Amino acid sequence: ESDINPFSKKPHSARYKKILQDRKKLLVFSQMDQFLKIFNKHQIMLVVGETGLGKSTQIPQFVCYSDLPHTKGKIVACTQPRHVAAMSIAKRVADEMDVKLGKHVGYSLCFEDMSEPGTTFLKYMTDDMLIREAMEDNLLSRYSTIVLDEVHARTLATDILMPLLRNIAKRRSDLKIVVMSATLDDMRLQKYISLTGPKNPAPLLKLPGRTHLVEVLYLDMPVPNYVEAAIEMVFMIHSMEGPGDVLLFLTDEEEVEEVCQKIKLKAKDLLKKQDPDSVTPLVCIPLHSSLPPQQQQRIFDPAPSPRTRGGPAGRKVVISTDFAETSLAIDGIVYVVDPGVSKQKVYNPRIRVESYLTSPISKASAQQRAGRAGRTRPGKCFRLYTEKDFMTELEEQTPPEILRSNLATTVLQLAKLGIDDIVHFDWIDPPAPESLMRALELLNFLGALDDEGRLTPLGTIMAGFPIEPQMAKMLIASPEFNCSYEVLTIVAMLSVPNVWLRPPKQRKEADAAKALFSNADGDHLTLLDVYNHYVNNKHDKNWCWNNYLSARALQQAENVRTQLLRTMERNKIELVTTSDARKLSENIRKALVCGFFMQVAHKENKTNHYLTVKDNQVVSLHASCGLDTSPEWVLFNEFVLTTQPYLRTVTEVKPEWLLEHAPRYYDESTFPNGHTKRALFPGRKREQEQQKHQLGAAASGQRSAEQQSNSGPSERKKKRKSKKA
Template sequence: AMILDEAHERTLHTDVLFGLLKDIARFRPDIKLLVSSATLDAAKFSEYFDDAPVFNIPGRRYPVDILYTKAPEADYLEAAVVTVLQIHITQGPGDILVFFTGQDEIESAQETLQHRTRGFGTKIAELIVLPIYANLPSDMQAKIFEPTPPGARKVVLATNIAETSITIDNIIYVIDPGFNKMNSYNPRTSMESLIVTPVAKSSANQRAGRAGRVAPGKCFRLYTKWAYLNELEDNIIPEIQRTNLGSVVLMLKSLGINDLIHFDFMDPPPAETLIRALEQLYALGALNDRGELTKLGRRMAEFPMDPQASKTLLSAEPYGVVAEVLSICAMLQIGASIFYRPKERAMHADNARNNFNRPGGDHFTLLNVWNQWAETQYSTQWCFENFIQVRSMRKARDIREQVEALCERVELEVTSDPQATDGVAKAVTAGYFYHTAQLQKTLDYRTVKHPQTVHVHPSSTLHGSQPRWVVYHELVFTTKEFMRQIIEIKPDWLVEIAPHFYQRKDIEDDAGKKMPKTAGKAAAAGGRGKASVT
């Protein structure tokens, strides 16, 4: 028997797993498949799995009173803070859980609450304000599980991590502003956006359920009952419909599933996203012109990384820099959660971060962080002193060890040359040539294929130095279109490494064009920019 738990979360991998297991279960009557979840659309799942029987097992839940606002709230952050204080002053004992969309909101609410409770002095009981979000160091995250001292009340300010992933004891009151951050992917621009959106009914119910774990509780929804009934979607949009499918397509192809259009997804992804993923894999050399896996594609599919990272790693072999690229790929996989920047020590954190900076781009800075940590025998104290998340670094180490072990399987020798910075940059270009941008007269950047204006992320080591040509790891939209994790390249490399994708005319100098004096100083190394290329 096999159990698929938390099925309602509909992550990318669970959706692919549903399709594969449904296929297997049809041919293997001896396999019993159990799909379980607290807030599942049971009828839809039953129909998908060939009208499978549905079992309802009542949980030991206490009743939860759900209270709505009479009118919509203009500022849900302020409304949440006021509600916390009202509960603290007027309601009986029990801890409070408040849902916010991200770190900024949580820090802002924490500051406001601490400031206002100080104003009350000893007139009210102690209110302990504790944040929880992914970027918070582990020791600070652990504080939310500590028992509340007698006579005090704990308020936990959380992202949707507290919806299902963790259970906090003694929560009696839940405040739900009704929003979360949703990742969505635009295949036309290859850009991911993190957008604040209203929660789905399933998420709202999951949040309310957190109040009834230990005793009867109350859930304060900071929106109207009408909005709940008429404006919220029933379920969240499955991740497979709003993400880049490159790694999924490569994995399914390596399993021998060639007809992706007719693969039995519970909710099929948009055709455009599938086609863009196939195009990208063809450009990387993982698929041939008939859409079949190439020898290179088979090697790429062995690595549990996105296809560009796998191609980067395999391309490091001729330059003798496999060990360096291994470290960079592992660091890129953990995303933006390497450096920790507490508000009260922001200046110290920024100085520590700047000390890691290396010329050439963010990839070399990440490599420097990894190398220095490895030299200290993976010290926790070193991470603490340098404002680096030890949990993220340990995850990077696990990824690196896993991928290094897989190198043997694809006969990739782990070579090293700490001086070959060009080799590292060329390997990154070989995997991410799709993501090339060029400096403009306006000092913004423009992507070379599918032209659009993009900007260097303020956290980048290249912010302010304006090299002429860069390759970026990903494009994200927050306040505007930002390139994250950028490396400086020479334009000639594009024609050398990806001649099927770039012609000489794409990178040639525009002789009459003058750049501003400060621009392009980092890239005296090669090629003079061109305004826009199609």
């Protein structure tokens, strides 16, 4: 090995040499020669090995040191399903290669690019970003090798990339592809990615697993509350098990933060009741995707030191969403607590609702979680469910996203990639026909696809925005209403995590602070007001904290806004506003209708509930909505399924705007009969009644005339005599 770094042309640092010794201990490092043997001989290959072996950090490095892409002006890409993984792995690899992050090694996310054109030769990126690059360059010509990582996650983007990259490789013999997985059916995947058909499976490198034993323990009986059971299990481990850190899986960030607080409080109480010197120090660290990167890095901190010299060693408890299942490897974890549930995205195409439901995990996920305990030494996995439930209630694999997602964005991306026949696209698992039809229907009503399913000029512009098609449409339509400046801000605010902070012990104060920002016309305009106040207060973090607002989410919104503004400028979309505040509110809401006209609900007078248009789902407004009244018509951003269906992020609209700006969707002749139709077309109903009345009167007059003409002269005389009488 040379003392000179082949990439920076500088001598290797002492730190590099120390890290190299750690790298050589990784199981994947011993397979480098075998990997390069297959890699150099074949254009496409599959690497399978359990989580934590070092595939994500080492395989792309093996490629770089062997292929030296920088000498050819090329780039090696490594895709990740999660943006946090792309960032953290890129940082680790830059350290291992003794180069600066953002220079030779970088990362690229949806609204953040830490790479340098002409210098970066190894780029970690989210899988959707590689699709966006393919939309601009169909052959991905600047890449020499693409490593498709974590394909077992089966994200929408990964399921598009596998057939897409295989087709590109057939047209580019100089492009190498490495597909990496932790748990999938090896032979099925080998056949699917093969360039010469399923009869000639792609070559496979199967990495040896770890030798550390993980003991799996089940409950004898199911528990009524997995959260309370998880907290009890953490303290049972803390008091009765030997040294080692704990990893607890929970369903979402709110649950993670709440349980973290409870564990901290319980640990303080233990400290008060017992001799502090005899109590093992305990630190609790949350982990979820909404945390800023520096806080996420805390999971790699060592466990706390003993309180006294010779006292018991400290213990670290990491409480995580399923993010820690595969994306990050945490040294020191010896005990895993697995409640057996996760928040999973589900989509109901019939009512066009995508929501997150707490559901049992799969057996594959359970095995992944257990494997986190045996990374560096023997460990234990405590499953908070029975062995019978594991065998009978858990599916073998988590259903891929393609089978449980709204496909509108996916279909638009495929259309931009030149794939018109979506139904016969070579999916590894084809989506439900109804889901595809709903996506095609939405894109047709938005004007992105024509009646033949082909991309329109408007659809081409919409596909260029890294946001949902509805938001892209309202952004493109906004200059027509002189409010593109404001709609740009609203779209940015809708594209980031929740800006409202609501700490468990300060919910009343947080709700009161939020109420001060509430705009009477709706939540979309409230988000606009919050962003404007944030900018006017010079991005002050203390102002955010005092108003229970997330400074990080607002900073993200500013970054997103800047990126979207560049896309608008590229497409010559004007940035305009309206000086009259009352008129501005109306214009913004009309622009919202141009994108979200299919997400509208009408109030039922008798019950005070709402009915979604066309689908007639009975819903209520979520408690977080800031509207003072319950308007007759509302446009919503989210349909949330919890104990009952709710609408969240809601704004008042007028029915005449729906008829004016979405006439094809709100066509009276095709609109389903019912309460909403009667409310939407009241004038036309009155016209019909008047016409009916007029026709009835005319018919009555005609019958009377006929009777008179048919009666004889003597009869008419009798009638005249009776009138005189």
